[in-house]
Amino acid sequence: SAVISQKPSRDICQRGTSLTIQCQVDSQVTMMFWYRQQPGQSLTLIATANQGSEATYESGFVIDKFPISRPNLTFSTLTVSNMSPEDSSIYLCSVEPPSSRTYGYTFGSGTRLTVV
Amino acid sequence: KQEVTQIPAALSVPEGENLVLNCSFTDSAIYNLQWFRQDPGKGLTSLLLIQSSQREQTSGRLNASLDKSSGRSTLYIAASQPGDSATYLCAVRPASNDYKLSFGAGTTVTVRA
Secondary structure, eight states, rough: OOOEEEEEEEEEOOTTEEEEEEEESSOSSSSEEEEOOOTOEEEEEEEEEETTSSSSEEEEOOOOTTTEEEEEEEEEEEEEEEEEGGOOOEEEEEEEOOSSSTTOOEEEEOOOEOOO | OOOEEESSEEEEEEOOOOEEEEESSSOOOEEEEEEEEEOOOOOEEEEEEEETTTEEEEEEEEEEEEETTTTEEEEEEEOGGGGOOOOEEEEEOTTBOOOOOOEEOOEEEEEEE
């Protein structure tokens, strides 16, 4: 299965600023996913990013707040814009499994964001 | 809408005891179910993937069972060790052409030395 490198692993940011999170995959994948995990909560899908098209956002998430880039089949970024303390969460990227039924989803190592 | 529940939310056991973690889902029409481990502040590590046609899947000390008709999966961890302390999440994939996972809230396990 794919190996994902995600960075930064953690950051502490001032409110009103923006942070860009990067995910690099060691193989080409069509679909990449961005999740948020608020403290003590489970994962919530923010958006699905396909190469060459606009990301598809889930209800409650908007492009102005969470712009996503997907310039090629191995890379994607998520920006958390105009941050507030409520944005303090772990952000994770994931990729679609290979077509084989043997593999499940692979996740990056997560970015722990604290907004002060 | 698929809802995934994990009970208990937290579990503390002495080292050596077997762990039993439960995952239930409301819609039995699933493609597969995946168990993950998450260490504090970190990403998810895949443990086991069990297809809808399978009854169980095993890897080392881990065994996952699936009963689709009753909407349940159980993760068994044999002879627990302090290194097994983590949060365990289950996630359900609805269909082969639907990539959106539904996650449970997780069970946080503490194994006491």
